[in-house]
Amino acid sequence: MPIIYDRKTRTFFLHSPRTTYALEVGPLESLLHLYWGPRLRGGDLRSFVYRGDRAFSPSPLPKDRSLSYDTLPWEYPVYGRSDFRPPALQVVFADGDRTPDLIYKGHRITAGKPKLKGLPATYVERPTEATTLEIDLVDPKSELKATLSFSVYTDRDVITRSVTIHNGGKSAVTLNRVLSASIDLPDADFDFLQLSGAWARERGIVRQPLREGTQSVESRRGSSSHQQNPFIALLRPGTDEAHGEVYGFSLVYSGNFLAQAEVDQFQTTRVQIGINPFDFSWRLEPGDTFQAPETVLVFSADGLNGMSQVYHELYRERLARGGWRDRERPILINNWEATYFNFNAAKLETLARQAKKAGIELLVLDDGWFGRRDDDTTSLGDWTVDLKKLPRGLDDLARRIHKIGLKFGLWFEPEMVSPDSDLYRAHPDWCLHAPGRSRTTSRSQLVLDLSRPEVCDWVVKTVGGVLASAPIDYVKWDMNRHLTEIGSAALPPDRQTETAHRYMLGLYDVLERLTKRFPRVLFESCSGGGGRFDPGMLHYMPQNWASDNSDAISRLQIQYGTSLVYPVSAITAHVSAVPNHQVGRLTPLKTRGDVATAGNLGYELDLGSLSASEQKEVRNQVAFYLHHRKLIQFGRFYRLLSPFEGNRAAWMIVSRDQKQALVWNIDVLNPANPPRHFLRLQGLDPRRDYQIVGTPNIFGGDLLHGAGLPVPQQTQDFQSTVWELKAAR
DSSP: OOOEEEEETTTEEEEEEEEEEEEEEEEGEEEEEEEEEEEOOOOOGGSSSOOOTTOOOOOSSOOOOOOOOOTOOOOBTTTTTOOOOOSEEEOTTTTTTTOOOOEHHHHEEEOOOOOOOSSSSOSSGGGEEEEEEEEEEOOTTTEEEEEEEEEEEEEOOOEEEEEEEEEOOOOOHHHEEEEEEEEEEEOOOOEEEEEEEEETTTEEEEEOOOSEEEEEEEESSSSSOEEEEEEEEEEEETTSSSSSSSEEEEEOOOOSEEEEEOOTTOOOEEEEEOOOOOTTOOOEEETTTOOEEEEEEEEEEEEEHHHHHHHHHHHHHHHHTTTSSOOOOOOOESHHHTTTTTTOHHHHHHHHHHHHHTTTOEEOSSSSTTTTOOTTSTTTTTSSBBBTTTTHHHHHHHHHHHHHEEEEOOOOOOOOTTTSSSSHHHGGGBBOTTSSSSOOBBBBBEOOTSSSHHHHHHHHHHHHHHHHHHHHHHHEOOOOOOOSOOTTTSSSSGGGGGHHHHHHHHHHHHHHHHHHHHHSSSSEEETTTTTTHHHHHTTSSSEEESSSSHHHHHHHHHHHHHHHOOOOEEEEEEEEEEEETTOOOOHHHHHHHHTTTTTTEHHHHOOOGGGGHHHHHHHHHHHHHHHHHHHHHSEEEEEEEOOOTTTEEEEEOOOSSEEEEEEEEEEEEEEOOOEEEHHHHHHTTTTTTTEEEEESEEEEEEHHHHHOEEEEEOOSSSEEEEEEEEEEE
16 A cells, blocks of 8 residues: 555555655654655654753653654644744734644545645546545644645655645634645755756756755745756765665745755754745635645655656656647747747748748747737737738738648747736736835836736636637747736735735636647747746646757756756757857757757747758758657656766667667867767666667667767867667567
């Protein structure tokens, strides 16, 4: 059984195929964390909890100084009851009391995995895929109840956690901190890994030893952000891609978040993740319930790649939804860097014909098709076609593109409004703002207040009207600024700090309605590139524009870091012109193509400006990708060489049956008189022989693992090699 309750020891054992997570109902009916790691048979783990007198660690029982919440491994700690470490829950009751007791009151073990109300989450398609444990913790004085939910997947090494807070009392309660998960680990011998960066250099891998005190990442931008990602991992020192223990924490949420690890005075580590308590509160009326987002926990004893592959398969198969979840994604061309705002129907048709000759399958019309949008200072919110650019409208253009043989896609930025727009002039209070304060613009735009149901209804009606007006196959959903003056005209003064989370609930509601209404449309998330590349968005949109930076060398780090958590099928990568529009670098077209084929391939350039040899190269890239698309998008991904650690990057993708593989090697700068390199592969069957396609060379899988694949010596900077391997027997 995935979940077992031992009545004698009052211990819960949560077993995935290779891991165990254990809890105990301990002293004073408190819920304690006992263990998380490699799978156990069972046993009595109660002796693993420290009991002893500690100076300056007060006890709730005056006659028993061996008991202190300050030293117990609480599973869901609260503020004020003798634990000085960070709490998971902070509340203020009507009488000013801020010190709840959360006492175990019961539990339920059920088949399946329930949905989270109003929030994205992983899911099951059959009840046998997972088992769920719900534990009720109740404060006797106030009747406030925290229900902790743990779901264990039957065939995946995944445990998900979430919490609901229910006000069973007679007075309103203010929630100031509701984290989704809190875990106390018994030591501090870890490295702390995060994914950090900025616009155009998202999700860089940062790893450093855990130290006393608090290490954290967070977003206060109203979005998961370019700067940080809602994910952290704790690694044993020396852990690499294939060896060592890793604890992964990934939050299914797209707004302000906090993820942290605190090492206390006794060298134990408390790890927490959830909605950022910064500028957050929630008034919980009697009878109401607050639902916190889901956290996905993954333990791997097989290094970072072991963790990544669990996240990849789960997020690809049981987080993403809809008709495009399991379908191969089309190769697209986006007109943005080819035309920017300066386009018309004739230019787009020409681009479509050129794309068709290259084998490209989808034309995406980016910014500038609506209102009076000739630059980025106007018209967001006025989602009506600009008849000066497209005199016959979107329906005619889409049908003409279809007639050429391509699908047709469209760019939107529905969460925003330009001050220079008909929408803003009609509804100036529909944006986030503070009364009597100036309104900060970014990219000449303000943010619509999606905490208001009427604004959400307007977005659904307006965007839905456009999608219903023409045969549109794809939507690029963009968000090009973060939230400021986070206030809502629809909320009273004492509830303004609910706005940021209500905004996310409104956005999720909008996406739920639109994606269900238009199931055949492929939705792609974008936020100035990769500014909202998180599990919450992937629940509604199965792929995400990884970065506005399309430079191939920059993308080595961006895509490599992204792959720690997110599958290849979620990562969109484009070939663009040189000099690169973001960093000015000149890289070979082959290298640009090779890097982009490690994601959902697309193009972002004027195909007509390419030479005959370059056009041939594009055709070759497209043909290669079409031939290998299923393997690339749905195979098993292995990182081989990190671009954060040297002058080369390498990775590979292996088919599920281990009969096929693709291997990429990118050399950045070409050193003088370099040594010879061998690339040690992973994921192949050591009992099989593999032929390097296009050569007579056949190597054993064991040899390729142990000795490696010879890498050709390069003669220039920014060179790439891609090998195709096929099982010879």
